Amino acid sequence: MGRPPCCDKDGVKKGPWTPEEDILLVSYIQQHGAGNWRAVPTNTGIGLSRCSKSCRLRWTNYLRPGIKRGAFTEQEEKLIVHLQALLGNRWAAIASYLPERTDNDIKNYWNTHLKKKLRNKTEASEVTDRCGGATTRCGSSVSSSVPKAKGQWERCLQMDVEMAKRALSEALSMEDPVSSSTIRRGNSPLAPSTYAASTENISRLLEGWMKKKKKKTTSTTSPATSTSSQMSMSASNCIAPPPPTMFGFEEGSPETTTTAAAPFHLLESWSHGWHETKRIKSFECHH
């Protein structure tokens, strides 16, 4: 009946990942490709005693090639704010418009920076009309608990859509052609740089890890030498593609057909070749 069990909870390691574990995971994915997470812990042998869920998370959030880390740009910030206004806290959907960022990253950034920023803004403009002014951000959240008259809500949403359109156009026009073309095309399944990019991710993580370790202790043996050589060796190879960054919205979704759908069409060019019906379906289900 059903699928076999995921992984026995006993002996499953938790907490921060070490570079060794990262290497193990990446080399596994290099050989077998991303997906089938259930098989990862068993196939990597005793070296990786992580549950499949943890492996998937580690890969999608940190090791996957093409992930951009560091400070968010103003354009990214704008995008997030407007998409959050349109989509609510659907971080995965929002992340699909920022292919270099993960949903976790965006979620964290929202919770730590943008939420505060917006709160300050709204506090400052609280005195003014909540929905009437042209610059007032209204209908801000899909999940807003404040009830609104239908017509009013639609007008607000329409305004948000217009704002989002502008922000998206700005963001798109300001992108440099090289990086944006990479983004639009995603990671080609056979792109030779794919694994290299992944090892770059690990190298970055390793650097940070080494710094931390240096601070803590100077006497412990570090994995740096073995891992770096392993990485440079592996970098010449090519791995299976990462899970395609999702792009999901379907024409005619209820409630979004005439309003929110507009910016998504605008963005469709971003992601040609990335259509992932599974996620589209999943998004439909949420509506």
Add this chain to the structure above:
DNA sequence: AAAACCCACAACCGCGTTCTA
């Protein structure tokens, strides 16, 4: 110098959905 506090972010948890035997 040390304690207290704050902040950022990586990772975990729980739940709904999807998949498969």
Add this chain to the structure above:
DNA sequence: GTAGAACGCGGTTGTGGGTTT
């Protein structure tokens, strides 16, 4: 068709580093 596990997502927590007192 059904049961049960995997998968994916959003919310939350834990931890480590930085700053302030």
